[in-house]
Amino acid sequence: MSETSAISVAHATIEEFTGSIPAGFTGSVPAELDGVFRRLVTEFWEDGSLVPGAVPGIPALLDALDTVPPAGQARLALLLGLLAEAAGPDGGLPAREAVRAGLDRYLRLLGDGRTDAGRGAALLFLLGHFPDDGARILAAVAGTGADEDDLSRLARCLQPYEGADAATRWNLGRVFPSPAVWGLTDEERAANPALDQWLGLPAERAAELWATETRALLAYSGAKAVWAVEHGATVSPFVAPAPEEERSAGAAPAADVFRGHAEAFRCPRCLRPLTAGAEAAVCAGCSAAFPVVDGLLDFHDEPSGPSDPLLAGRYERGLRAGFVRIMGANWGGWVSLDDEDAYLTRQVRPTEGPVLDLAAGAGRWTRVLARSLGEDRVIALDLSAEMLAQLRAKLDRVLTVRGSALELPFGDASLGGVNCWNALQAIPDPEQAIREVGRCLRPGGTFTVLTFRQAADPLYRHFQRKLERQAHRGSFDPEQLTGWLADAGMTVRDLSGPGNFLFVTAVKE
Incomplete structure (x- = not known):
């Protein structure tokens, strides 16, 4: 021109x-x-x-x-x-x-x-x-x-x-x-x-x-x-931090590092049973040893990365609140923390077996699961040792595991339910993570997810994608997500959410 x-x-x-x-x-x-x-x-x-x-x-x-x-x-x-x-x-x-x-x-x-x-x-x-x-x-x-x-x-x-x-x-x-x-x-x-x-x-x-x-x-x-x-005007940008809950003084490592869930665990490499000792869980098949440090089972080979207690302490009020606002278009406060808690409490309907909080972070929604199901029934898994330390300080009876969502250390049909809250978009291969969830869920078990859809408005989608490129976190096409769940043997029971939110509940066939 x-x-x-x-x-x-x-x-x-x-x-x-x-x-x-x-x-x-x-x-x-x-x-x-x-x-x-x-x-x-x-x-x-x-x-x-x-x-x-x-x-x-x-x-x-x-x-x-x-x-x-x-x-x-x-x-x-x-x-x-x-x-x-x-x-x-x-x-x-x-x-x-x-x-x-x-x-x-x-x-x-x-x-x-x-x-x-x-x-x-x-x-x-x-x-x-x-x-x-x-x-x-x-x-x-x-x-x-x-x-x-x-x-x-x-x-x-x-x-x-x-x-x-x-x-x-x-x-x-x-x-x-x-x-x-x-x-x-x-x-x-x-x-x-x-x-x-x-x-x-x-x-x-x-x-x-x-x-x-x-x-x-x-x-x-x-x-x-x-x-x-x-x-018009957006809601206040600040999310008040939750009142500090009483923290444990650091409970002694449990004698049973599997906390009664030994039948659910398998070697993430060969899926053979594990034998737990005081210092490591050892695979009966490939002899791989996974360390136990202060009661924390570590199934991941890579280091946890640099420790930053300031990050873990400000995650909910800072990073998480800002990320949810831009990805979900939650500038009007359509979805509150109480709404998220209520959805989990209503939708998690596990069958027999432990319930996994996948990518649990510092434990905000692990606590919701523990309150409705009991701490002894919940397992929290994350890649960050720093986040898990925050979680364990508040929920010392919850079994904590460091591991990858792409190679879950659990047997086939071993889990009664799985929750992945505001984390699926951060997993490098979400389709593989969903396949792993489908493999590990018992028939009738629920998989609950909070994540985000791609914005329909091209202007808003431009900024959503810019953040995705900078933060290496993505959004989803609901039809593609539903297809991945179906391929993993799960049927979507609920797919809802205002703005760009995606609340999902799927059930294992």
Whole structure:
């Protein structure tokens, strides 16, 4: 497309967009507005890339900011943010510079005193793409009433790695969904000098990790903006931590490391029976030995990875809450922790045998299972020794096992039920994990899952996929997931959930 025709198309589509907004419009968004906006987007952007000839039309978008009410400004700011980060010739630099030319306009809109939630979210997403103007942007945003969560995320997006001080670099790996959610204190930094994750890393690798985290934060901001321009204000970004429960003083290792479930366990390599000793469980077939450390059975060859007690302690309030919000489109608080607990309590209907909490993490939903079924009946499995340590400190009667979801250390038809809550999307081969669950479940046993579907809206799906690429976690097509379950011998009894949530209950045939 020539520059002349690109400008002509841009003006035509922008005029259609502005014409779809009634004069003096301040109320609810007309139903047709989002449809017209989507058509405007397709003239400039498609699935993360610039449409050929889009750059010459950007000045017309900037001019339109001065002529439309806040609902239109919100959508234009969202589109401009998409263009600022879009792939294109020269890495998208011409588009980013063309969008950056409107910086004065963006800051003026942000400071005009209007409290439109969608416009505010879209402008913050847009401004996060201009680190060269970071000081000016942050000074302007400071007086707008933006909350601590948004401010800390924006500040981190605008902070180049090369200019970050030691205290900021110390937070490498601890910024999602925002540094404010982590709330790390000077005392915690002083008490955990070994957790300086960038120390000793090659500068190039540290800068790469920094850029990855920045992209994840921008994906979060973009998804929030898409939701807010259509629905309004989001619920509070913070999830209050649950009251601390009394922790055990560290129970002595049980004499029976299988806790009465020896019949269920098998060698994950050859599926032969195991004999448990004080220091290891030994396979009767291939003679493989799996260590027992302080009562923890370890079936995985690889090291657990670096220990970070700050991560385990903030998982529910920080990482988990932010991940669920963007992946499930839970900005309106459609699904609460109480809703999740109620679903598990209602749907887990095990047959005879132990119930496995697969990828149990720090044990939030292991506790739900233990309360409804009894601690003695539940087995918790995870790859992270640090997470399992958190779990064992709260649930010392639950048998904990370190192992892989892809090679479960259980015999065929040995488990009465399996739960995998907010974890299936993080498993490298979810289809294989489902096959393993099907192999191990007894007939009639339930498999309960919380995971996420792919967003239907292409704009929201763009940000969902960006986070998936950064975090190596995916979403699912419900039909594909149902097919995997069927191939593993399970029938779906329930598949539900608002937004992009997928609540699944399947039963072994």
